[in-house]
Amino acid sequence: METLTKTNRRDFLKLAAVAGGGLFLGFHWNSAEASAMEVIGADAMAEGTINFNSYLSISPENVITIFSPNPELGQNIKTSFPMIVAEELDADWTKVKVVQAALDSKKYERQLTGGSGAIPHSWERLRKAGATARQMLIEAAAQKWNIASASLTTDNGFVIHQESGRRWHYGELATEASALPVPSDVKLKDKKDFKIIGTAIHNVDNQEMITGKPLYGLDFYREGMLHAMIQRPLAFGMKIKSVDSAAAKAMPGISDVVVFKNNVAVVGKSTWQVNKARKLLKIEYEAEGAIESTADHDRLFKELLESKATTVRRKDGDVDTAFKNAAKVISREYQCPFLPHNPMEPMNFFAHVREDGVELVGPTQTPEMARGEVAKLLNMAPDKITLELTRLGGGFGRRLKADYVLEAAELSSLIKAPVKVIWTREDEMTGGSYRPAVRYRFEAALDKEGNMIGYKLRGVGINSGNCTREDNFPSGAVDHLLIDSIEHKSPITTGAWRAPITNFLAFAEQAFIDEVAAAAGKDPIQFRLSLLDKAKQSPVGAVKYGIDRMKTVIQLAAEKSNWGTKKDVSQGFSVYFSHRSYVAQVAEVVMVNGKPVIQKIIAAADCGVVVNLSGAYQQVRGGIVDGLGHALYSNITFKEGVPEQKNFNSYRLIRMKEIPEVDVHFVNNGIDPTGLGEPALPPTGGAVANALFKATGKRLYHQPFSKQEEMKGVNLGDRL
Amino acid sequence: MANYKLQINGRSYETETEADTPLLWVLRDHLGLVGTKYGCGIAQCGACTVHLNGNAVRSCSLPVSAVGTKKITTIEGLSAHGDHPVQAAWHEVDVAQCGYCQAGQIMTASALLAKNPTPTAEQIDNAMNGNICRCGTYHRIHEAITLASSKMK
Numbered sequence: 001m002e003t004l005t006k007t008n009r010r011d012f013l014k015l016a017a018v019a020g021g022g023l024f025l026g027f028h029w030n031s032a033e034a035s036a037m038e039v040i041g042a043d044a045m046a047e048g049t050i051n052f053n054s055y056l057s058i059s060p061e062n063v064i065t066i067f068s069p070n071p072e073l074g075q076n077i078k079t080s081f082p083m084i085v086a087e088e089l090d091a092d093w094t095k096v097k098v099v100q101a102a103l104d105s106k107k108y109e110r111q112l113t114g115g116s117g118a119i120p121h122s123w124e125r126l127r128k129a130g131a132t133a134r135q136m137l138i139e140a141a142a143q144k145w146n147i148a149s150a151s152l153t154t155d156n157g158f159v160i161h162q163e164s165g166r167r168w169h170y171g172e173l174a175t176e177a178s179a180l181p182v183p184s185d186v187k188l189k190d191k192k193d194f195k196i197i198g199t200a201i202h203n204v205d206n207q208e209m210i211t212g213k214p215l216y217g218l219d220f221y222r223e224g225m226l227h228a229m230i231q232r233p234l235a236f237g238m239k240i241k242s243v244d245s246a247a248a249k250a251m252p253g254i255s256d257v258v259v260f261k262n263n264v265a266v267v268g269k270s271t272w273q274v275n276k277a278r279k280l281l282k283i284e285y286e287a288e289g290a291i292e293s294t295a296d297h298d299r300l301f302k303e304l305l306e307s308k309a310t311t312v313r314r315k316d317g318d319v320d321t322a323f324k325n326a327a328k329v330i331s332r333e334y335q336c337p338f339l340p341h342n343p344m345e346p347m348n349f350f351a352h353v354r355e356d357g358v359e360l361v362g363p364t365q366t367p368e369m370a371r372g373e374v375a376k377l378l379n380m381a382p383d384k385i386t387l388e389l390t391r392l393g394g395g396f397g398r399r400l401k402a403d404y405v406l407e408a409a410e411l412s413s414l415i416k417a418p419v420k421v422i423w424t425r426e427d428e429m430t431g432g433s434y435r436p437a438v439r440y441r442f443e444a445a446l447d448k449e450g451n452m453i454g455y456k457l458r459g460v461g462i463n464s465g466n467c468t469r470e471d472n473f474p475s476g477a478v479d480h481l482l483i484d485s486i487e488h489k490s491p492i493t494t495g496a497w498r499a500p501i502t503n504f505l506a507f508a509e510q511a512f513i514d515e516v517a518a519a520a521g522k523d524p525i526q527f528r529l530s531l532l533d534k535a536k537q538s539p540v541g542a543v544k545y546g547i548d549r550m551k552t553v554i555q556l557a558a559e560k561s562n563w564g565t566k567k568d569v570s571q572g573f574s575v576y577f578s579h580r581s582y583v584a585q586v587a588e589v590v591m592v593n594g595k596p597v598i599q600k601i602i603a604a605a606d607c608g609v610v611v612n613l614s615g616a617y618q619q620v621r622g623g624i625v626d627g628l629g630h631a632l633y634s635n636i637t638f639k640e641g642v643p644e645q646k647n648f649n650s651y652r653l654i655r656m657k658e659i660p661e662v663d664v665h666f667v668n669n670g671i672d673p674t675g676l677g678e679p680a681l682p683p684t685g686g687a688v689a690n691a692l693f694k695a696t697g698k699r700l701y702h703q704p705f706s707k708q709e710e711m712k713g714v715n716l717g718d719r720l
Numbered sequence: 721m722a723n724y725k726l727q728i729n730g731r732s733y734e735t736e737t738e739a740d741t742p743l744l745w746v747l748r749d750h751l752g753l754v755g756t757k758y759g760c761g762i763a764q765c766g767a768c769t770v771h772l773n774g775n776a777v778r779s780c781s782l783p784v785s786a787v788g789t790k791k792i793t794t795i796e797g798l799s800a801h802g803d804h805p806v807q808a809a810w811h812e813v814d815v816a817q818c819g820y821c822q823a824g825q826i827m828t829a830s831a832l833l834a835k836n837p838t839p840t841a842e843q844i845d846n847a848m849n850g851n852i853c854r855c856g857t858y859h860r861i862h863e864a865i866t867l868a869s870s871k872m873k
Contacts, residue, residue, distance in 0.1 A: 209816045210795075214754045218757070271748070272749070346759075391818070393818050393819070647761075648760050653852050655858075656861065659856075
């Protein structure tokens with residue numbers, strides 16, 4: 001296996017064409033029909049008339065090249081996409097080359113990374129592409145040697161005639177195969193015959209990453225390129241009143257200071273010069289919207305929870321009567337803070353706006369959208385804009401927005417020069433697009449037997465849209481249910497943050513269910529299982545999660561953690577369905593010198609077929625570390641619109657010393673992949689809070705846990 | 721502006737820059753050695769770690785004028801063919817997710833093992849605690865260091 005890290009489509013086409021023969025197939029991600037595949041000839045390549053968005057080529061020298069079009073930000077699709085194609089092709093993985101796409105097609109659908117959707121979305125198309133090529137190679141061998149194609153098989157990059165023992169590597173057949181019609185109906189492998197899918201394959205970019213090759217947007221340099229930083233308003237709700245840039249402009253290396261929108265851009269020869277000059281800007285701001293502090297939000301949340309102006313998201317039965325008749329009512333509130341995304345590579349983008357077109361290079365989760373927005377901004381046809389994707393140094397949702405791409409493009413158009421805009425860590429943490437802050441109120445009504453007969457959830461969020469997930473568990477399992485939400489509009493900008501909404505909602509819900517189970521006098525796992533049985537036997541309204549899949553992960557986590565049988569270990573349970581997949585977790589806490597220590601987390605995940613065991617395992621473990629770290633430590637607070645945490649000295653991220661042991665188990669059910677970039681994160685906070693309760697008797701309602709009164713004097717993250 | 725002669729990865733480099741320019745930006749902007757990463761600029765995340773006479777230092781907070789004749793090693797110069805035992809272990813354990821912080825992690829780890837080829841688990845934790853990995857690959861980082869240590873014996 002070999003990987004090309006930086007190429008554009010023209011280079012790729014050249015690369016495939018250089019082979020002088022071979023098989024070159026183009027196909028669309030936006031069509032699952034094999035008939036949409038086409039053999040591409042040298043003429044079409046030369047004329048550049050090709051309009052597919054994905055390719056698979058086999059050279060006469062037996063090099064297989066697979067185009068991997070999604071942005072790679074650590075979810076490992078650059079490795080797992082080609083694995084799927086190679087599986088159905090029955091290829092020799094060591095002969096496969098992986099090429100990252102640039103964006104220059106007119107019709108990209110879902111060249112996007114987000115929502116844990118890359119694999120689920122492309123699974124069938126990738127399989128069909130591989131299977132189509134495989135069938136054409138078999139057919140080529142059959143015709144060449146006049147053998148019935150039914151008597152031919154493939155294995156590890158060879159077409160094999162068992163009877164005679166003859167075998168041909170794919171490269172030998174590729175040129176003949178390219179002259180054949182593309183079959184419209186191909187047979188996919190039986191999943192039990194998978195040889196590549198489900199194994200642990202190393203990341204195709206490992207060697208480049210561990211030797212420091214220029215892979216990321218921040219590593220992009222171009223002769224004559226300028227560097228820029230942008231000073232954005234210090235407080236949300238403010239706008240520029242006046243700018244005095246004389247001192248900044250006088251600094252060495254500075255070529256320009258440009259004011260546009262609410263930005264002051266300092267442009268110069270090097271990052272450090274720009275950074276120094278920027279500090280000399282004298283900018284006056286004035287209020288243009290509400291200037292809010294965290295204390296205002298805390299007050300507002302409580303007021304809005306009493307509001308009558310909510311949007312009803314789901315209503316089953318008659319909650320008023322159920323709560324009136326309840327033997328016991330439990331009501332609890334949970335609040336989450338704003339969080340910045342903080343990918344290790346800060347935002348950056350290169351833009352070169354010329355009269356006749358625009359060149360964009362950098363890290364984005366949504367290249368198509370970024371290009372579209374730049375086209376609109378500059379009033380230019382999108383096909384005049386090229387966007388080359390770099391590897392992404394993390395995303396976590398931040399790079400779903402195109403704001404930083406637009407800034408770079410606008411600045412380049414104003415200074416008429418190629419420029420790379422970079423954000424400092426402080427820009428990153430104070431620049432908005434946060435995970436929205438939300439407060440929830442959960443209420444449960446229990447009957448005399450401890451059955452949950454009524455359930456209410458109200459969410460109040462800041463720029464959060466619908467901050468509930470009304471069709472999630474336990475909806476469908478409760479006769480009388482009401483879920484509603486209300487949104488407060490604030491100048492503090494928010495955006496999708498890994499596992500949007502559910503990253504906190506899951507904690508609140510699972511911590512609440514734990515408390516309700518305790519009030520009902522039931523084991524928390526049994527309590528959930530009986531609710532699921534109820535949803536199965538007599539569903540209330542629509543049930544939009546897989547009851548059996550959820551039960552399976554619950555039981556697997558219980559089994560792998562020896563639930564309820566460990567002496568001196570406090571276990572907390574949590575299970576959550578998000579982004580199509582199911583993850584249950586058991587957190588284990590032990591008391592050491594009277595203080596709780598989070599020792600271990602056991603996870604059971606059902607994401608359907610696991611494509612790359614190495615990537616998947618780490619995706620779950622990393623999701624848990626992410627969920628745990630933010631639940632324990634992280635928050636952004638505001639004073640008069642100004643974020644109070646600006647860098648890693650005041651904003652705490654989890655570090656090596658604070659990670660518990662994490663065990664991961666997958667459910668092997670053969671279901672088509674349902675995604676794994678996010679689903680492991682949401683359950684962690686709940687499992688940990690429930691375990692901490694068992695160990696200390698203290699319930700946690702707000703994040704970050706380490707800053708709550710209940711955990712005073714405890715250094716959460718301390719090991720044994 | 722002043723002229724600085726730097727010894728990096730066994731080679732001599734010369735650059736014209738202001739005395740307070742952090743080594744990180746000299747490496748990246750002036751010399752094209754972009755393997756060393758910017759993460760926070762205040763020595764809190766470790767992404768910019770390089771070796772200075774064999775010691776792991778944060779290049780974002782080290783002015784170029786303070787380097788003098790000390791020998792600098794960056795990720796590009798850790799080994800000639802990317803096969804330093806720590807790099808090999810990183811590959812074998814398949815550590816990286818997004819990969820952005822890993823150069824810094826590898827530089828911290830290799831400095832640790834050069835001084836202490838058989839660190840305890842706790843010594844690994846202590847040495848690595850200054851390096852943030854936002855993807856949460858800490859388990860594998862730890863595992864890879866243990867593996868590299870076993871191979872260096």
